[in-house]
Amino acid sequence: MKKEHLILVTNDDSVNAKGIHALVEVAKQFGEVVVVAPDKPQSGMGHAITIHDPLRLKKTNLFENTNAYACSGTPVDCVKLAIYEVLNRKPDLILSGFNHGENSSTNVLYSGTMSAAIEGAMEGIPSIGFSLADYSADADFEPAKFYATKIVMQVLKSKMDKGICLNVNIPKLSITEIKGIKVCSQAHAFWADRFEKRLDQYGQPYFWLTGEFSDMDKRPDTDLHALKHGFVSVVPTQYDLTAYSSIEKYKSLEDESHS
Amino acid sequence: MKKEHLILVTNDDSVNAKGIHALVEVAKQFGEVVVVAPDKPQSGMGHAITIHDPLRLKKTNLFENTNAYACSGTPVDCVKLAIYEVLNRKPDLILSGFNHGENSSTNVLYSGTMSAAIEGAMEGIPSIGFSLADYSADADFEPAKFYATKIVMQVLKSKMDKGICLNVNIPKLSITEIKGIKVCSQAHAFWADRFEKRLDQYGQPYFWLTGEFSDMDKRPDTDLHALKHGFVSVVPTQYDLTAYSSIEKYKSLEDESHS
Numbered sequence: 001m002k003k004e005h006l007i008l009v010t011n012d013d014s015v016n017a018k019g020i021h022a023l024v025e026v027a028k029q030f031g032e033v034v035v036v037a038p039d040k041p042q043s044g045m046g047h048a049i050t051i052h053d054p055l056r057l058k059k060t061n062l063f064e065n066t067n068a069y070a071c072s073g074t075p076v077d078c079v080k081l082a083i084y085e086v087l088n089r090k091p092d093l094i095l096s097g098f099n100h101g102e103n104s105s106t107n108v109l110y111s112g113t114m115s116a117a118i119e120g121a122m123e124g125i126p127s128i129g130f131s132l133a134d135y136s137a138d139a140d141f142e143p144a145k146f147y148a149t150k151i152v153m154q155v156l157k158s159k160m161d162k163g164i165c166l167n168v169n170i171p172k173l174s175i176t177e178i179k180g181i182k183v184c185s186q187a188h189a190f191w192a193d194r195f196e197k198r199l200d201q202y203g204q205p206y207f208w209l210t211g212e213f214s215d216m217d218k219r220p221d222t223d224l225h226a227l228k229h230g231f232v233s234v235v236p237t238q239y240d241l242t243a244y245s246s247i248e249k250y251k252s253l254e255d256e257s258h259s
Numbered sequence: 260m261k262k263e264h265l266i267l268v269t270n271d272d273s274v275n276a277k278g279i280h281a282l283v284e285v286a287k288q289f290g291e292v293v294v295v296a297p298d299k300p301q302s303g304m305g306h307a308i309t310i311h312d313p314l315r316l317k318k319t320n321l322f323e324n325t326n327a328y329a330c331s332g333t334p335v336d337c338v339k340l341a342i343y344e345v346l347n348r349k350p351d352l353i354l355s356g357f358n359h360g361e362n363s364s365t366n367v368l369y370s371g372t373m374s375a376a377i378e379g380a381m382e383g384i385p386s387i388g389f390s391l392a393d394y395s396a397d398a399d400f401e402p403a404k405f406y407a408t409k410i411v412m413q414v415l416k417s418k419m420d421k422g423i424c425l426n427v428n429i430p431k432l433s434i435t436e437i438k439g440i441k442v443c444s445q446a447h448a449f450w451a452d453r454f455e456k457r458l459d460q461y462g463q464p465y466f467w468l469t470g471e472f473s474d475m476d477k478r479p480d481t482d483l484h485a486l487k488h489g490f491v492s493v494v495p496t497q498y499d500l501t502a503y504s505s506i507e508k509y510k511s512l513e514d515e516s517h518s
Binding site for chain 1: 300302303304305306307308309310311313314315316333335336339340342343344365367368369374377381382409410413417420422423425439440441442443444445447449452453454456457463464465466467468493494495496497498499500501502503504505506508509510511512513
């Protein structure tokens, strides 16, 4: 394969995270890599963009032989700045990750990693978000790199469907334990949130978001099911949130308005 | 109708915005209202949650005869804090808005207003995001209130479909100019972003996100089409981002992994 692609790599754990360095190694096999990623952790930022503050962009030499920039904004800001300021043209591929921690199920909505990939899809660029189900800063990304290489290779071979990106999650298993890849749907799980209430030095309350994740989805084809059974999960993910199957039901609102 | 419902009202423009005060007036017709909304503007925050900082929650008397709290976090944080700390039970309805400015088309992804409603849907609570296509702080919300009342009335009458919320946009028109309600799909439009580059007092660059919105979607049933033609748009909006129609295509990744 010719090294001809222009590949943007970003993440939400910042330019300092081990995961993005591992993903850059994957990307370099396929073309010229440019990194534009947050200058500090931006986990949980979802599809946030920075509109009330200006953005800063600084060249960094954290990535050997690779043009790389640390951005003061969110992952979605990084994608926008990369396309419109750094690259001055749309890249051929956007890779976001490796996230330190799983982004399966409804976590896709909170995930800065996946929002960067979704933003890429909105720009019409083949985009993939990669997450490893291991939160540790020193996680082993070798199995993740193997599967990311496989998936990128195939995505570059065939055109990506319009309006979608891929959400790839890799279980925390060794290369021999991982059973393969499953193409899945996003599990309908959710966070049963709790807040830890504390008092500050003035006796004023503050809250830390915490909670427990519960999988209520009994379907066998979900990403959570695949991960639990030792597979890498791949969910084709779209930015069209229309619930087409509900349109008919709400048509009655139209009658109401004309009555 | 009995005043029996517990209704949470939130937004992304903060407790000080005219829009949320207008929406509280709508909500009060249907039950007990509690406000938990950001203490400062949180537009463009998408589905962001606050995980690296603690959250603050302060009672405010900005809303006459209404329990109201200003929260230091994002709109999604507000919904979570409301359910798990303030109300101690799930409300019967969540209303988010009125946003000062349209949240049609792909703006739904960036919108804090809509993310609050989507979070409500994830919690299994009937939720509606309302936006008026008028950015001005002093916008006239009377026509918006009329249509919101109509829509809330109907939503309370019939059960909402599982996994969805409604995205309602009201055009900037007088009550006599608005032609009615259209139930629509989310238009496939996007922002052609630009950044305005400036230099600070030290000669260092910074960037302001700006851009132009372009509607590339020729379908006649989109929210942008409805708004352009004088209708209130209602889009049933889901949090399941799975592109089900693309799953088959990517099944080849599974073969690849077993070869």
